[in-house]
Amino acid sequence: MAKTIEELRAIREKMRGQIDLRQKGEDNLRVVVGMATCGIAAGARPVLHAFTEEVRRRGLNNVTVGQAGCIGLCQFEPIVEVYAPDAEKVTYVNMDAEKAARVVAEHLVNNRVVAEYTVGAVEGLK
Amino acid sequence: MKELSLHLLDIAQNCLTAGAKHVEILMRDSVADDLVEIAIKDDGHGMDAELLARVTEPFTTTRTTRKLGMGLPLFQMAAEMTGGELRIESEPGVGTTVRASFVRSHIDTPPLGDMAETIVTLIHGAPDVEFLYRYETDAETVQFDTTEMREILEDVPLDEPDVLAWIRGHLRELMQN
Numbered sequence: 546m547a548k549t550i551e552e553l554r555a556i557r558e559k560m561r562g563q564i565d566l567r568q569k570g571e572d573n574l575r576v577v578v579g580m581a582t583c584g585i586a587a588g589a590r591p592v593l594h595a596f597t598e599e600v601r602r603r604g605l606n607n608v609t610v611g612q613a614g615c616i617g618l619c620q621f622e623p624i625v626e627v628y629a630p631d632a633e634k635v636t637y638v639n640m641d642a643e644k645a646a647r648v649v650a651e652h653l654v655n656n657r658v659v660a661e662y663t664v665g666a667v668e669g670l671k
Numbered sequence: 672m673k674e675l676s677l678h679l680l681d682i683a684q685n686c687l688t689a690g691a692k693h694v695e696i697l698m699r700d701s702v703a704d705d706l707v708e709i710a711i712k713d714d715g716h717g718m719d720a721e722l723l724a725r726v727t728e729p730f731t732t733t734r735t736t737r738k739l740g741m742g743l744p745l746f747q748m749a750a751e752m753t754g755g756e757l758r759i760e761s762e763p764g765v766g767t768t769v770r771a772s773f774v775r776s777h778i779d780t781p782p783l784g785d786m787a788e789t790i791v792t793l794i795h796g797a798p799d800v801e802f803l804y805r806y807e808t809d810a811e812t813v814q815f816d817t818t819e820m821r822e823i824l825e826d827v828p829l830d831e832p833d834v835l836a837w838i839r840g841h842l843r844e845l846m847q848n
Binding site (some may be wrong): 549550552553554556557559560561580581582583585586590591593594597598600601610611612614615 | 672677680681684740741742745785788789791792795796820823824825826827831832833834835836837840841844
């Protein structure tokens with residue numbers, strides 16, 4: 546236990562200098578995972594985990610990951626929305642942890658929307 | 672919901688919607704009593720008797736606020752399927768307590784599931800709220816309290832990715848023992 550508390554103190558010292566940087570950054574990307582009853586039942590928790598872990602692992606300081614309630618398309622949960630400055634909101638549907646990792650790599654890092662996972666790619670929803 | 676921990680995540684979100692500053696998730700998992708008892712307590716704005724009476728009915732959601740919905744009815748159904756029950760106590764301005772019990776040996780009682788991930792998800796969604804989680808078995812009790820972490824972290828928020836990862840690891844260790 547003593548060791549893990551030390552780890553937490555080390556995180557505190559490391560973080561102190563970085564927090565202001567992220568909050569003031571202008572090119573912030575925001576990822577929002579629907580975490581209402583419908584989302585949770587459909588598997589949103591591992592999706593949220595995948596986003597937070599991938600973003601942390603890659604050290605993407607320009608990305609924040611947040612949670613939202615029911616978006617109103619419960620049959621397509623888990624749903625993830627990506628907000629970027631000067632771009633239209635992108636809505637990903639039927640997500641899972643593997644798809645989340647791919648969205649991080651292609652969309653968040655390389656700015657290429659993963660079109661096949663978006664709500665626009667769902668048949669019969671136009 | 673395939674895990675109790677997913678129900679708990681869902682029900683605890685109601686506490687946050689109700690503006691709670693303190694949320695307690697208390698579990699007693701007793702082989703001796705053949706019972707899993709859960710209490711989710713908050714100090715949010717509470718409910719009046721009229722709302723309390725219909726809160727476990729599905730589709731009583733007031734769509735303008737989306738405050739309620741299928742979460743409580745699903746949790747109630749899960750408990751009752753096993754021979755347990757769900758009870759809610761609430762007082763406006765004081766808070767709400769949701770209590771559920773499950774017959775432990777019943778085949779329909781869901782596994783506890785990944786409580787570490789549920790707690791991490793709650794903290795991530797509401798980093799300024801204090802969460803207390805206590806898990807009690809016949810043999811021992813483990814407890815996790817965000818107020819203790821905050822003393823160490825000082826001004827560093829709990830939703831920093833490295834902090835959340837630490838919490839996840841810490842909870843997993845706690846739950847294993």
